[in-house]
Amino acid sequence: MSNKVNRAQQWRLFWSSFIGFTIIFVLLGVIVFVLFRRTILTSVDQTLRVERSARLAGPPRQTTAQRPFGQNNHQSLQQQHKAIHPFMTTTLIFNRNGKILNQGQLGSRYETLKNITLDTSQKGQLHTITVNGKYNFRTLLVKVPATNADRTVAGRYLLILENIDPQKAAMRTFTKVMLITMGVFWLLSILMSVWMSRLTMRPILRSWGRQTEFVGNAAHELRTPLTIIQNKLELLLTKPNDKIIDQAENIAIASSESQRLQKLTQDLLALARSDSNTLQTNFEKTQVASFLDHTVEPYTEIAASQGKKLVLAPVPEFVVTLDQNLIHQLMNILIDNAMKYSPQGSTITVSAKPLGRKWQLVVADQGIGIKSADRQRIFDRFYRVDSSRSRKTGGNGLGLSIANWIVSLHHGTIVAKENQPHGTQFVTTLPVTPNSSLGSRREKKG
Numbered sequence: 508m509s510n511k512v513n514r515a516q517q518w519r520l521f522w523s524s525f526i527g528f529t530i531i532f533v534l535l536g537v538i539v540f541v542l543f544r545r546t547i548l549t550s551v552d553q554t555l556r557v558e559r560s561a562r563l564a565g566p567p568r569q570t571t572a573q574r575p576f577g578q579n580n581h582q583s584l585q586q587q588h589k590a591i592h593p594f595m596t597t598t599l600i601f602n603r604n605g606k607i608l609n610q611g612q613l614g615s616r617y618e619t620l621k622n623i624t625l626d627t628s629q630k631g632q633l634h635t636i637t638v639n640g641k642y643n644f645r646t647l648l649v650k651v652p653a654t655n656a657d658r659t660v661a662g663r664y665l666l667i668l669e670n671i672d673p674q675k676a677a678m679r680t681f682t683k684v685m686l687i688t689m690g691v692f693w694l695l696s697i698l699m700s701v702w703m704s705r706l707t708m709r710p711i712l713r714s715w716g717r718q719t720e721f722v723g724n725a726a727h728e729l730r731t732p733l734t735i736i737q738n739k740l741e742l743l744l745t746k747p748n749d750k751i752i753d754q755a756e757n758i759a760i761a762s763s764e765s766q767r768l769q770k771l772t773q774d775l776l777a778l779a780r781s782d783s784n785t786l787q788t789n790f791e792k793t794q795v796a797s798f799l800d801h802t803v804e805p806y807t808e809i810a811a812s813q814g815k816k817l818v819l820a821p822v823p824e825f826v827v828t829l830d831q832n833l834i835h836q837l838m839n840i841l842i843d844n845a846m847k848y849s850p851q852g853s854t855i856t857v858s859a860k861p862l863g864r865k866w867q868l869v870v871a872d873q874g875i876g877i878k879s880a881d882r883q884r885i886f887d888r889f890y891r892v893d894s895s896r897s898r899k900t901g902g903n904g905l906g907l908s909i910a911n912w913i914v915s916l917h918h919g920t921i922v923a924k925e926n927q928p929h930g931t932q933f934v935t936t937l938p939v940t941p942n943s944s945l946g947s948r949r950e951k952k953g
């Protein structure tokens with residue numbers, strides 16, 4: 508089921524990025540194409556306008572098409588003529604009825620150009636026309652005033668034409684190149700979209716997997732004490748006439764399992780909070796020596812009751828910023844573990860010292876120790892080196908993950924090391940002033 512949801516989500520991500528890429532490519536292509544076309548036509552249109560100005564300027568002049576070879580031209584007209592493309596610009600002179608009047612000057616071109624009809628509604632406008640299905644021209648229709656000095660064109664219509672076949676060919680080549688390039692990039696965008704959707708889904712899938720595993724483990728852990736309690740209660744119900752003393756052992760087991768259940772739910776709650784980043788932290792300046800005195804003292808009695816010794820090594824006077832509740836919880840986890848995994852008669856030592864801008868808190872025991880292969884994994888949720896032993900001691904494998912989370916809230920690190928001659932040392936290194944918690948204030952994480 509979850510796989511299906513994830514796959515659907517991955518498809519959705521793929522399609523959204525693919526469609527996004529396609530839209531970007533199409534827009535880019537259209538913009539480049541339009542700009543290219545416009546740039547090409549702009550220079551042609553400029554030529555047509557220059558020709559129009561020249562025509563309307565007054566003194567009679569002739570384009571190449573109209574000029575018989577060998578005829579002398581006025582010097583200034585020649586210069587004016589240089590401004591345009593002399594071999595590509597042609598002018599048709601129409602009378603009011605649409606008849607071409609300069610047939611003679613057009614020479615052999617007349618055969619092709621005679622098919623062009625006059626459309627007076629296009630006066631003053633630029634157009635692109637195709638003649639005989641193969642010649643392309645850019646045209647500008649001009650109505651010459653009757654007062655024009657050049658009597659051959661006065662009161663007539665001039666259709667100034669510029670052949671744009673080379674431009675059209677360039678545009679076709681450009682379009683082909685662009686379509687191929689865009690096609691290649693479009694195909695690449697499919698690969699990019701697959702890659703991006705996978706990349707985006709990877710952390711989601713990872714946390715989904717972790718969450719599913721966490722919920723599964725939590726359910727499993729909750730089921731065991733609940734089943735024991737239920738069995739014990741059902742057993743008591745079958746013996747309604749027994750005295751409490753007769754069933755003291757069963758009641759004690761049910762009671763210890765319910766305590767276990769309570770601890771487990773507290774731990775689960777803490778981890779759920781750590782996942783949602785909604786914990787309110789309260790960082791405050793703290794005298795480490797007196798804080799550790801307070802925190803460790805209650806455990807010395809518990810340790811003594813178990814035949815173990817808990818010692819707080821002399822702590823130098825220094826002040827750090829920390830969340831007292833959270834560090835208290837951290838100490839609780841570490842001391843509790845040290846006692847759980849050490850034999851009677853052993854000593855557990857708590858020590859602290861400043862280290863420049865950091866400080867170190869060490870809980871060392873002379874217990875069973877942790878194999879180096881397990882030293883990393885013990886911080887994983889529900890990880891226990893020896894589950895049956897840990898169950899007997901009331902462990903659920905969540906303590907050190909909570910410890911790790913508390914330390915990371917303080918921007919510190921925690922590692923398990925070997926203690927000499929045997930046992931384990933949990934070394935916690937914390938900044939004297941965690942950056943995100945300068946001063947004493949209440950803040951909401953997340």
Ligand code: ADP
Nearest residue numbers: 844845848885891892897902903904905906907
């Ligand atoms: P638990 O509730 O099972 O103790 P933790 O997360 O606190 O869970 O610890 C994970 C595992 O790490 C434990 O099951 C135990 O195997 C190992 N461990 C933790 N602290 C110690 C220690 N002081 N000495 C030896 N093993 C330890």
